[in-house]
Amino acid sequence: MRKSWIAMALGAALVFGAVGLDALAQGDGLELDADAAAAQAEEATQDQMSFGRIVTNSGFLGVVLWIGLGVCSVAGFALVVDSFITIREKKIVPEALVSKVREAMEQGDVMKALQHCEEDPGPLSNILSAGFSNVQEGYDVIQEAVGVAADLESERLLQRITYLNVVANLAPMMGLLGTVQGMIFAFATLGTQQAGAMQQSLLALNIAQALYTTAGGLVAAVPALGFFYYFRNRATKIILSMEGLTLDLIKVLRDVEVVAE
Numbered sequence: 208m209r210k211s212w213i214a215m216a217l218g219a220a221l222v223f224g225a226v227g228l229d230a231l232a233q234g235d236g237l238e239l240d241a242d243a244a245a246a247q248a249e250e251a252t253q254d255q256m257s258f259g260r261i262v263t264n265s266g267f268l269g270v271v272l273w274i275g276l277g278v279c280s281v282a283g284f285a286l287v288v289d290s291f292i293t294i295r296e297k298k299i300v301p302e303a304l305v306s307k308v309r310e311a312m313e314q315g316d317v318m319k320a321l322q323h324c325e326e327d328p329g330p331l332s333n334i335l336s337a338g339f340s341n342v343q344e345g346y347d348v349i350q351e352a353v354g355v356a357a358d359l360e361s362e363r364l365l366q367r368i369t370y371l372n373v374v375a376n377l378a379p380m381m382g383l384l385g386t387v388q389g390m391i392f393a394f395a396t397l398g399t400q401q402a403g404a405m406q407q408s409l410l411a412l413n414i415a416q417a418l419y420t421t422a423g424g425l426v427a428a429v430p431a432l433g434f435f436y437y438f439r440n441r442a443t444k445i446i447l448s449m450e451g452l453t454l455d456l457i458k459v460l461r462d463v464e465v466v467a468e
């Protein structure tokens with residue numbers, strides 16, 4: 208009898224132990240499933256916020272706007288590089304040309320000075336050529352021709368810089384249009400989705416995607432605007448220097464004689 212009670216006690220202990228282990232295993236499994244679900248949700252959120260998904264989820268108009276912002280960024284970079292190369296005083300007012308023209312003018316040889324300008328084309332040579340070509344018409348005509356040529360060369364020089372201002376004004380407008388589109392999507396989600404965690408998630412996602420276009424527009428516009436003012440002031444300084452040098456070189460044409468070759 209005693210042995211039977213011992214056997215029954217051992218059997219009950221084994222049964223309860225098995226049940227406890229099974230419950231513990233189920234509890235660990237639930238915890239692991241919860242962690243896996245949380246990790247999967249976080250990964251999905253990160254995937255939704257990747258740049259590629261932001262562009263593709265913004266609709267046809269959003270994709271077009273992102274392409275436009277990319278074009279503005281590339282154009283702005285190219286214009287900045289071009290301005291660094293072309294808007295230089297040594298390139299616009301070559302010292303070698305100035306020395307040759309000054310030497311020819313000191314000798315009173317206008318045709319030789321004109322030949323030097325034709326051999327080294329550029330803004331300064333175009334202005335001087337306009338004056339030297341009208342030397343027989345008198346000093347007043349020379350001054351008028353030089354003034355017109357200087358205005359034309361200044362407009363050509365500043366026209367290249369103006370495109371930077373176009374980029375600086377166009378990029379934020381495109382970003383703002385993308386933001387308006389994103390806000391429309393956000394309010395559409397607010398009106399069509401039932402209140403809950405899903406609605407809040409979609410609403411926040413739409414607003415984030417909307418603000419990305421504004422950020423993209425500002426990233427393209429801010430450097431373009433800064434370089435526009437920098438190169439405009441730089442070009443204005445060079446133009447004023449070039450006009451003063453031109454007046455200094457042609458002042459001797461008041462009483463110079465043309466030397467035929």
